[in-house]
Structures are given as structure tokens and as C-alpha cells.
Amino acid sequence: MLPYKHGNTDYVKQFTLPVLRESTEWYIEFYAFDPAQGKLRRKKIKINRIKSIGRRRAYAREVIGRITTQLQRGWNPWIAQDIGELHLFDDVCDSYERYIDKMYSSGNYRKETYVGYKSYMKNLRGYVKEHPIYYMYQMDRAYLVTFLDHIFIDRDNGGQTRNNYLSWLGNFCGWAVDKSYLTTRPTDGIPFIDRKHLKKKRQVIPTNVVKQISVYLQQNDPYFLLACQLLYNCFIRPVEMTRLRVGWFNIKAGTITIPADAAKNRETMVVTVPRRVLAHAIELGTFHAASQDFLFSIDLRPGDHQVDPVIFRHHWAVVRRALSLRPEWQFYSLKDTGITEMLDRNIASIAVRDQARHSSLAITEVYTRHLQRANDQVLFWEGSL
Numbered sequence: 001m002l003p004y005k006h007g008n009t010d011y012v013k014q015f016t017l018p019v020l021r022e023s024t025e026w027y028i029e030f031y032a033f034d035p036a037q038g039k040l041r042r043k044k045i046k047i048n049r050i051k052s053i054g055r056r057r058a059y060a061r062e063v064i065g066r067i068t069t070q071l072q073r074g075w076n077p078w079i080a081q082d083i084g085e086l087h088l089f090d091d092v093c094d095s096y097e098r099y100i101d102k103m104y105s106s107g108n109y110r111k112e113t114y115v116g117y118k119s120y121m122k123n124l125r126g127y128v129k130e131h132p133i134y135y136m137y138q139m140d141r142a143y144l145v146t147f148l149d150h151i152f153i154d155r156d157n158g159g160q161t162r163n164n165y166l167s168w169l170g171n172f173c174g175w176a177v178d179k180s181y182l183t184t185r186p187t188d189g190i191p192f193i194d195r196k197h198l199k200k201k202r203q204v205i206p207t208n209v210v211k212q213i214s215v216y217l218q219q220n221d222p223y224f225l226l227a228c229q230l231l232y233n234c235f236i237r238p239v240e241m242t243r244l245r246v247g248w249f250n251i252k253a254g255t256i257t258i259p260a261d262a263a264k265n266r267e268t269m270v271v272t273v274p275r276r277v278l279a280h281a282i283e284l285g286t287f288h289a290a291s292q293d294f295l296f297s298i299d300l301r302p303g304d305h306q307v308d309p310v311i312f313r314h315h316w317a318v319v320r321r322a323l324s325l326r327p328e329w330q331f332y333s334l335k336d337t338g339i340t341e342m343l344d345r346n347i348a349s350i351a352v353r354d355q356a357r358h359s360s361l362a363i364t365e366v367y368t369r370h371l372q373r374a375n376d377q378v379l380f381w382e383g384s385l
Contacts, residue, residue: 014040015071020060028063032071034078035135043077079137087136087181093125096175112239112309120168123151136176141186144169148190159193166192203328205337210384212323220322222284223300224315225385229277231331232338232385235355236271237264238309238331246302247291251278272355276382334385341383 018030027044034041045063050056097118104114127147133139148169152162166187173185205213210232217225230236234256236244243262250256254275260268281287286295289302297303300311316331342355 013076015076016040017071018064018067020057020064026056026060028060028067030067030071032076032078035138036078041078079135089128089133089136089139090125092136092176092179092181093121095179095181096172097121099175116164117168117171120165121172123165124169136181139173139182139186141188141190144186145190163192166190202330202333202336203326204340205325205329205333207341207384209323209325209329210334210337213319213325214385216319216323221315221318222280223296224312224319226277226281226284226286227296227300227312227315228331228334229280229385230273232334233274233277233383234271235335235338237335238312240264241296241312242294242307242309244295245291246287246289246293246295249273249278249281249287251282251287254278274383338383338385345383 014033016031018028021027021029025046026048027046029042029044031040031042033039045067047056047060047063050059100109100114100117103109104111109117124147127150131143131146133143148162148166151157151165152159170185170187173182173187176182177185213228214225217228227238227241230241230244231238236256236258240258240262244256244258248257248259254273255270256273257268257270260266263269286302290304293302293304294306295302296311297305297307300307300315312331319325320327320329
């Protein structure tokens with residue numbers, strides 16, 4: 001026999017025909033390839049329980065015939081599924097990556113979704129190199145649980161990151177089932193970490209610190225100040241901000257319309273822009289740019305190049321160092337802080353819900369401190385930033 005090489009599916013389908021062994025112990029014997037051990041492995045089926053020798057031989061002939069047929073069809077006693085179509089793990093991953101490449105290029109996946117999926121796959125394949133499996137059937141529930149423990153414990157990630165990986169694995173395995181690479185989803189039954197046990201690393205920023213940030217940016221980075229204002233007052237997410245076009249603003253009405261293909265929730269919605277934020281944008285000369293220009297392009301100025309959301313984190317890192325901000329006060333903390341301050345300052349929760357584009361009041365009221373709220377208009381809101 002040729003030396004075994006992982007990934008040779010024809011080799012894995014090797015077997016010897018079953019034969020009856022008559023001695024003190026009667027048994028049917030055959031060999032089938034065990035991928036885990038990388039060699040042919042003997043299988044014994046005892047038949048001593050049948051008392052009559054004639055009946056024992058007749059039973060053996062029946063079993064031998066049945067096993068021979070199963071082996072010829074691709075059955076393997078050391079694998080928990082039919083291997084008539086044995087799929088290599090690497091080949092399936094390559095096929096999945098071609099699939100998500102196509103989904104992204106055809107506009108079905110947004111860039112952040114595509115980048116996330118590619119990153120998850122890269123880390124899964126890296127783990128598999130350290131803890132080898134060679135065939136898709138080996139990526140079972142137990143294997144994925146240990147992978148998730150690696151992400152959560154060994155790599156010291158948060159519970160939400162672990163949940164994100166589990167969600168993606170469900171997507172990957174569901175795709176594999178649809179393509180007949182797996183018979184069932186091994187992620188089924190693996191629990192998510194309950195949201196009530198997830199602790200956010202970011203925290204609301206105190207009002208006095210927000211004012212310090214505002215003063216610093218006004219003097220040192222006024223274009224980033226506009227991004228901070230939109231996050232703080234309009235709750236426009238960083239990814240969404242990279243898609244904003246100058247022409248989407250209505251200066252007279254004091255609004256910006258975010259179309260479905262630019263919004264995270266894929267719904268077209270109108271967001272109120274406070275007058276003071278519009279005044280800052282006008283002061284920067286923002287609306288002199290072409291209407292089709294991105295609001296934030298190179299150096300966060302209007303332009304025709306769409307930037308990556310990471311640019312905001314880079315600018316925030318400069319601010320954090322300059323003002324010695326705590327690590328829990330992250331750029332995205334401005335959104336949490338703005339919602340909390342609006343509720344504290346008696347902006348109606350319904351108005352805040354609409355401004356934040358939350359799907360329900362319950363989400364908005366997570367930020368409330370249980371104060372009485374009036375029906376003030378967001379349009380004339382005078383916040384700290």
C-alpha cells in the first residue's frame with residue numbers, strides 16, 4: 001500500500017472484504033480505513049450468540065453480504081456518516097470563500113459583513129492547523145465547542161465576540177448543509193452566552209469630559225469634531241458615516257436622509273440634525289462640496305473616496321492620548337452618552353427612539369435613568385458636544 005496522505009479521499013474509501021473466522025470465538029472480520037489513525041483498522045462483529053452452527057453460518061453470509069454492499073457504497077464504520085461523498089475541510093472552506101467573494105462583489109454583502117466573515121474563516125482555519133481535522137464530518141459539535149472556547153478563553157475575547165463567532169459558524173454550517181457538505185448543522189444546540197451576562201467594555205462619558213473633547217477638537221481636529229457630533233447627537237453609526245453623501249442633508253429642514261442601502265437596518269430613515277451641528281458643518285465649508293461627495297473622505301474632508309470606519313478610531317486614539325481618556329471611553333461611547341444625556345435632559349423617549357432608529361422603546365429606555373421626560377424637539381437640542 002502507498003503511504004497515507006491526509007486529503008486523499010480515494011485512499012480513505014479503501015477496505016477489505018468481510019470474512020467469517022471460525023475458531024473458539026466466531027466473528028466476521030474486515031478492515032476499513034480510519035482517517036483519525038491514518039491506517040486500515042480491523043473491525044470485528046461477534047456472532048457466538050447464535051447457538052446452531054448452521055444458522056450461525058447462514059447469518060454470517062447475510063451480514064457479510066450486507067456489509068459488502070455498504071462498503072462498496074462508501075460506508076465506513078469509523079466515520080459517523082456516509083462517506084460516499086467525503087469532503088475535504090480545506091476544499092469546502094475554499095468553496096465557501098468563493099461564495100462570500102461573489103456575494104460581496106454582487107452587492108449582497110456589505111463590506112463590513114464580508115470582512116467579518118473572512119476574518120472568522122481565517123481564524124477557524126488557523127485553529128484547524130493547530131488542531132488538525134481533514135474532512136468536514138470531523139467538524140462536529142464537540143470540535144466547534146473547543147474552537148469557541150479557544151476564541152473566548154485562550155484569546156481572552158468578550159462574550160459578545162464569542163457569540164459573533166457562533167452566529168457566523170451557524171451561517172457557515174447552514175451553507176454547508178445546503179451544499180450537501182454536511183448532513184446536519186453541528187452548531188445546533190450550542191448555546192449563546194446570555195445577553196444579560198455580557199458586559200460592555202465601553203462606558204458613558206461624563207458631561208464635563210465631553211465638553212473637554214469638544215474644546216480640544218474645535219482647536220485641533222474640527223472635521224473629526226463633526227463626526228463626533230453626528231455620533232453624539234444624531235446617533236449615526238461609524239460605518240454609516242463612511243457612506244454619508246453631502247447631498248443627503250437638507251439644511252433648511254435640519255435633517256439628513258439615510259437611504260436603506262446605507263443604513264445598518266436597511267431602512268430609509270430621516271434623522272434630525274441639530275442646528276448647532278449644521279452650523280459647524282457650514283463653518284467648515286462642507287456644503288460647498290459636490291452633492292455626490294462622501295461627507296467624510298480623505299482626512300475626514302468631503303471627497304469622492306470612501307474611507308474605512310477604522311479612520312475614526314485612529315482620530316479618537318489621538319484624542320484619547322491628548323486628554324488622557326480612560327480606555328472605557330471609546331469613540332462609540334459618544335452614541336451611548338448622547339442618548340443618555342438626551343433622556344436625562346427631558347427629551348421625549350419616543351423622539352430619542354426615532355432619532356436613534358431603535359426598533360422599539362424598550363431598547364431606547366435601556367439608557368434612561370427613570371426621569372420624567374417632556375416632548376421637546378430634537379431640532380433645537382443644545383447638548384454638550
